[in-house]
Amino acid sequence: MKTIEAIIERATDGGYSVYCIDQPFTGMGENAEAAKVNMMKQMEFLKESAIEDGFEYPEFLNEPFEVIYKFDTESLLKYYSGILSLSGLERITGIHQKQLWSYLHGKSKPRKAQVEKIEIGLHRFGNELISISL
Secondary structure: OOOEEEEEOOOOOOOOOEEEEEOEEEEEEHHHHHHHHHHHHHHHHHHHHHHHHHHOOOOOHHHOEEEEEOOHHHHHHOOOOOOOOOOHHHHOOOHHHHHHHHHOOOOOOOOOOHHHHHHHOOOOOOOOHOOOOO
16 A cells, blocks of 8 residues: 655644645635645545546555555644643643744744654553553
8 A cells, every 4th residue: 555645734824734745736715624625635636637547546546545644843832732731742742832933833843853753742641541441
């Protein structure tokens, strides 16, 4: 099964966009889920139109494929800002709240090491949530 990587970003108007890293597909929507759906519809539309008009299209569209979505850091922080507080993120990541605020509001871009700390902290937190026994 082919795997496609796509990046989710928050637009300046508050909406979201998604774009494939190695494929010519994009989507937009009011939220991240709507942008994903929009991109998938565009993929299907391209395939149907290409078949109808006799044009070539990416072969992977004929078989099952998976899209792996990744947020950029600023968009991830904005998307979950109503759920995860900066103080909570500080505890999870070890990055000071003021620095996280700066990333959240686009005042600075995190270095690769900081992105990795955020990613590792959120993965650890997610794994702890999954391990909750009911």
